[in-house]
Amino acid sequence: MEISEWDLIQKCQKGDVTAYEELAAKYYRRVFMVVLGMLHHQEDAMEVAQETFYRAFKNINRFKGGSSFYTWLYRIAVNLAIDFQRRQKRGVMDFKENMDEVIVETERLGSDPYREVRDRELGERLLAAIDQLTPDHKAVIVMRAVEGLSYKEIGRTLGCSEGTVMSRLHYARKKLQEKLGSYL
Amino acid sequence: MKAKRKLPRSLFRAALLFSLWLALLPAPLGAAEKGQPGVQVKIGTILATNQADCSDSQLSKMKQQLEVIKYRCYHLVKEESQKASWLANAVFEIPGGRSLVVMPQEYRNNRISLKVRLLEGEKPIVDTTVRVPNRGNFLLGGPAHEGGVLILSISAATQ
Amino acid sequence: MTRDCEEIKSLLGAWLDGELGASEAAEVRLHLQGCASCLGEKARLEKLQSSLKSVLEAKASQLAFEPFWAGVRQRIAEERPWHARLIDWARAVLSPPRLAWAIPAVIIILLAGLSLEQFFPGWRWALNRSNLAAVESIDGHGFNVALLRESKTKTTVIWLFENHEGEEETSAEPVSGGPAF
Numbered sequence: 001m002e003i004s005e006w007d008l009i010q011k012c013q014k015g016d017v018t019a020y021e022e023l024a025a026k027y028y029r030r031v032f033m034v035v036l037g038m039l040h041h042q043e044d045a046m047e048v049a050q051e052t053f054y055r056a057f058k059n060i061n062r063f064k065g066g067s068s069f070y071t072w073l074y075r076i077a078v079n080l081a082i083d084f085q086r087r088q089k090r091g092v093m094d095f096k097e098n099m100d101e102v103i104v105e106t107e108r109l110g111s112d113p114y115r116e117v118r119d120r121e122l123g124e125r126l127l128a129a130i131d132q133l134t135p136d137h138k139a140v141i142v143m144r145a146v147e148g149l150s151y152k153e154i155g156r157t158l159g160c161s162e163g164t165v166m167s168r169l170h171y172a173r174k175k176l177q178e179k180l181g182s183y184l
Numbered sequence: 185m186k187a188k189r190k191l192p193r194s195l196f197r198a199a200l201l202f203s204l205w206l207a208l209l210p211a212p213l214g215a216a217e218k219g220q221p222g223v224q225v226k227i228g229t230i231l232a233t234n235q236a237d238c239s240d241s242q243l244s245k246m247k248q249q250l251e252v253i254k255y256r257c258y259h260l261v262k263e264e265s266q267k268a269s270w271l272a273n274a275v276f277e278i279p280g281g282r283s284l285v286v287m288p289q290e291y292r293n294n295r296i297s298l299k300v301r302l303l304e305g306e307k308p309i310v311d312t313t314v315r316v317p318n319r320g321n322f323l324l325g326g327p328a329h330e331g332g333v334l335i336l337s338i339s340a341a342t343q
Numbered sequence: 344m345t346r347d348c349e350e351i352k353s354l355l356g357a358w359l360d361g362e363l364g365a366s367e368a369a370e371v372r373l374h375l376q377g378c379a380s381c382l383g384e385k386a387r388l389e390k391l392q393s394s395l396k397s398v399l400e401a402k403a404s405q406l407a408f409e410p411f412w413a414g415v416r417q418r419i420a421e422e423r424p425w426h427a428r429l430i431d432w433a434r435a436v437l438s439p440p441r442l443a444w445a446i447p448a449v450i451i452i453l454l455a456g457l458s459l460e461q462f463f464p465g466w467r468w469a470l471n472r473s474n475l476a477a478v479e480s481i482d483g484h485g486f487n488v489a490l491l492r493e494s495k496t497k498t499t500v501i502w503l504f505e506n507h508e509g510e511e512e513t514s515a516e517p518v519s520g521g522p523a524f
């Protein structure tokens with residue numbers, strides 16, 4: 001018998017950490033993806049993703065089931081990630097740091113190695129380019145790409161209008177295209 | 185605080201700025217120690233036996249800790265130190281075809297969370313996660329070795 | 344009214360996202376049928392989107408749950424009242440192993456309440472507390488395990504008792520040769 005998500009949530013609301021572990025196992029990767037897209041640095045992303053799950057558990061009594069549990073989670077995650085960047089203000093990322101990974105990975109490539117290397121490189125460059133956007137621009141681009149969310153939903157998460165989401169997305173994409181140039 | 189009053193003004197101001205900076209760190213996220221390059225992990229392998237009383241001068245610092253275990257003789261067989269990156273494995277060779285895999289997981293509240301696995305050949309003997317105080321240690325003992333038992337002192341320090 | 348390429352390009356993102364009204368969407372679709380330049384732009388936007396998703400997916404797939412959860416649980420544990428933590432801890436330590444084929448016996452010896460310090464932070468050993476390692480989890484893989492924490496000498500010991508009988512049922516008594524603690 002599979003225990004439904006709502007049952008698990010109700011257990012969590014009674015303080016059951018084991019039930020919460022199940023929920024976390026289900027969603028941690030998706031949350032991590034969103035946060036990593038916004039923060040670029042693995043350690044920071046891990047920190048914020050863990051904090052997301054911690055805060056969600058702490059406030060789980062506030063979750064009434066109006067949206068899906070995951071929607072609720074990523075709203076926390078996105079806002080924590082924005083918050084984190086405002087506190088952190090790291091220096092600009094150096095491309096080279098990521099390029100090493102690209103070279104190491106070439107050993108286990110598939111049918112079209114050249115294409116795969118290029119795609120991988122594109123991925124890394126893309127993350128580095130996103131890292132240079134403002135927190136709000138990062139948030140829209142990542143939410144749209146990872147979750148395929150509607151402008152309305154993105155706007156709800158960030159507390160802005162659909163029009164704002166549209167113009168931020170447009171701006172962010174343009175910037176990324178400029179930075180990536182021939183890689184696309 | 186008395187000593188501080190004698191410090192030059194510039195030093196005092198620097199200290200003030202430093203503590204302000206500390207206070208403004210993103211504490212709510214627990215990211216107390218951002219940018220730590222890694223962890224120095226040191227493994228001391230100690231052979232404990234009951235054949236005769238003895239003492240190893242290299243272990244004098246650990247004397248009190250070892251007395252808790254109550255063997256008659258302790259001998260430091262090997263000591264190895266490695267720099268481990270966060271969330272990366274550091275592998276230490278332990279006598280008797282064993283190995284110890286240590287992964288520093290995170291640093292919070294002045295403690296380093298270490299994930300530790302002891303293997304005999306390929307076979308895992310124990311998996312444990314321990315939060316060690318920075319520059320502190322813990323002991324992992326029990327595997328039989330040359331008529332005695334091995335005790336591993338696992339210590340960690342941020343860099 | 345027909346739009347030029349620049350206008351169409353500025354709408355492409357929203358069009359791909361399915362966020363344009365019906366008439367505008369139709370206009371874009373029509374334009375794309377006869378414009379290589381805008382088609383190229385569309386392909387680039389699609390690639391941008393899909394590359395981002397796949398690079399993040401690839402990175403997230405490398406993240407193991409265990410270390411991730413350890414961090415979450417630790418945050419939770421630090422906030423919860425001691426009695427709740429005690430119950431969780433007991434459940435984690437005493438619950439039967441999940442793998443059906445193994446019957447590992449895990450014995451935890453808590454000596455003289457020394458480990459209580461973990462659950463009563465600040466109690467009695469407040470001064471030494473930061474110097475004592477805290478054990479979060481132990482899995483003995485079939486070995487009997489003892490845990491000793493001695494605050495006076497700041498010692499935390501995890502002790503493995505080899506189970507010489509192999510797969511025999513739980514031997515509650517530590518095999519001879521163990522420490523006399």
Ligand SMILES: [Zn+2]
Nearest residue numbers: 348378380381
């Ligand atoms: Zn056109």
